[in-house]
Amino acid sequence: EVQLLESGGGLVQPGGSLRLSCAASGFTLSNYAMSWVRQAPGKGLEWVSGFFYTPGGIHYADPVKGRFTISRDNSKNTLYLQMNTLRAEDTAVYYCAKAVVNYWYFDLWGRGTLVTVSS
Amino acid sequence: DIVVTQSPDSLAVSLGERATINCKSSQSVLYSSNNKNHLVWYQQKPGQPPKLLIYWASTRESGVPDRFSGSGSGTDFTLTISSLQAEDVAVYYCQQYYTTPYTFGQGTKLEIK
DSSP states (O other): OOEEEEEOOEEEOTTOOEEEEEEEESSOGGGSOEEEEEEOTTSOEEEEEEEOSSTTOEEEOGGGTTTEEEEEEGGGTEEEEEEOSOOGGGOEEEEEEEEETTEEEEEEEOOOEEEEEOO | OOOEEEEOSEEEEOTTSOEEEEEEESSOOEETTTTEEOEEEEEEOTTSOOEEEEETTTEEOTTOOTTEEEEEETTEEEEEESSOOGGGOEEEEEEEOSSSSOOBOOOEEEEEO
């Protein structure tokens, strides 16, 4: 079965760090562009970061630029999001999403992992 | 950044009636090289991740009921549900994938009247 499974969320203090993981099954993650999309409680969707499979194909939204890093381990078929210097406004469910070949719309989403930034 | 704005924010429609949701982008998302509109629609039910409904503004994803249709070009787009069913209660989002950052509309909450 084709699926994505996120993990690594939790409660962290402002200024802290977390690393989210997204394990892919049923397909080879490295063959697709992948993104992280977040949703604050009761709010809409916000694209966070994208990893394209060509050199230089990494993008970040302005609110997370310089604080978050997206990466991929092909041997584990897993996507990561390293989140540093976390702020209260980063509190959200973080979804991992698979893009469709060369285009940045998403045909497969994980169930999400909740990140809460609070003291 | 391309700003994507949906209207209305919420909508109540009777079962069997038509529901129409609008999406407007601050600049055209029609890509000249492929003559396609880089605009997609998702459906999100409570406690679930978004589900892809329509891409290229008007192409229905496999398995999506044909009561869902998308239209529009350039900056103005519409999602239409021709005959509302109870299972269509959800929040609907449009998203542009013309350029990074890939921005979403704020969502339209669809309910039964």
